Amino acid sequence: MSALPLVAIGLLLLATGLIGFYGLRISRTTSDFFVASRTVRPVWNASAISGEYLSAGTFLGLSGLVLLSGAEAFWFPVGYAAGYLLVLLFVAGPLRRSGAYTIPDFVQARLDSVVARRVTSVLVLVIGWLYVVPQLHGAALVITSVAPVPPWVGSVGIAVVVSAVVAAGGMRSITFVQAFQFWVKLTALALPLVFVLMALGGAFEPGGAIVTFDPTAVFPHDAGPGGLDAYATVSLLLALLLGTTGLPHVLVRFYTSPDGGSARRTTVVVLVMISVFYMVSSTLGLVARVVAPDLAEPGVADTVVLTLPTRLVPGLGGELLAALVVAGAFAAFLGTSSGLVVALAGVVSQDLFGGTVRSFRWSAVACTLIPLAFALVTIPQGLVTSVGTVFVFAASALSPVILLGVWWRGLTARGAVAGMVVGSVLCATALLASSALVAAGYGTGSSGATADGVAGVVRALLAQPAAWTIPLATATVVVVSLLDRHGPPLRTDRFLRRLHVPELRRR
């Protein structure tokens, strides 16, 4: 086994450490720690946002799922990007102007309720931890494919680096680290893709032989867009669209823009960046179907990106490219996990310890250890679907309250709490019941596909619950708010005006 991938990981960690350390030297105040003093420029900030948004799910998982189940996998990146569009349309500017550090800060300021704040904090922590777990699983998967070590080495390694960098540098250094990691990730997929496509075009064959294959066999109609299931597609897209709004690490990023207008411009740049990345990653998925059909098995498919370069590009070149992909994968694990840990540590330290820098550091360590423990005792599922599940939960639990909090003055604390509880309980129940059914052999696999009638409908509703949990949660928020005799907080109008009125320009 070549040592190149390990060298690549080492270089990535070294660069991350250096950039983190550089950030440490210039982050001194509390606000540097939490929001990088809100002076991060749009392009830097956009790179950083993209750097933390592109996780193991799309770096490894997307091409794995394209290989495994076909074109339906493309809905995930499309939904992630469209989710960012919704963030731009409804919350980017207003949330920046709210002046809050975290989602719970926003909810408390909007609703003037400590109870609503606490419920939000709990949900933010659950969502964040659930999101870190697939990153750690991805690290375990990659490390075993490049070195003869047990899987836990990868998870523990990522956890140690993340908690150290976050605790040392806070948000300011994380901004630089993530901006750097976005470009690592993009390069680590785009460069190998160029060589892989050249190889497919015959560049490395003496006779210029072009790979021949039967399009109808590699890209069958049923695995393509022609075979899509209407309910599952609509429900999944709804969850991905709304879920982004409820992710803790996405929202905290807007607080680092100088003003509402720049928060919007930043989001547009982010959309361009992540779209380019998703197209590159999708292309690798298409290539994987052509050249690596033997890897189309659950658990193995997610490693296909790592093996493509060595399969197609001969000699040292292929190995170097493979090492680059491994470094990019680790950048994905690090970028997303550290962004999440910053957001979560901000919540924990403000809720429990009054928001000091010291408590932020300890919270960062704690917020890495908990998902690590969870990752070590659970079995990795498909990476992209694990991440998708988090979106479903976030969309059901938090997104209705955030959106209504920005746009509906009638929202009350009781309505918000009721909606968050209903949304999260319904969604969690559905997902747990669905996985219990799968475990009991009633899965949606080959046997489940033929099931019909009531059982089939119930199974579909449980597997993709967003289409009914989000409306129910939203309805709960609205109905309870309207019935609430206390009405909305008295300063609602002033707070909403602050959200929507543009900042004064300095002249």
Add this chain to the structure above:
Amino acid sequence: MSGPDPSSAPTPPAGRVRVRSTDARPDAGPPSGTPRGRPEEADDAAAHYTRGLVRAQLRLGLACVVSFLAVVALLTVTMSAVPALDAVVILGVPLPWLVHAYGFYPVIVAFAVVFAVAAARNERRYRALAEGSAGPAEAGPDEAVPDEAGAP
């Protein structure tokens, strides 16, 4: 204007902004129902323009999301329900697969750009109205959030 107490934010030293958590902390700002400064009725015009701005931004957002979903639905139905497209194979990949893999991102980015431009225009219009009617001092009663005062 909301919660945060502008006078409590220490004047930032040059080059670095110390931002305290603003309205979010329970101990910061006045308790609810005791608005600071003048009552809102004092600047009816500004309040009116603000409501107009909020409605305009919400309308814009909803219009964008509805038309975006319409385009997505159209694209989805086209690529999944027109069997003839399967016969169109480009570089070995059937057209529906290509549409699914690449076709949605240009749509998303186009809507993002349109929205960002239109939202900024709404805000410029609001500024012009508010400043024209009430003078610069009244224009954005509260937009001058303390933490922005020192941001470049």
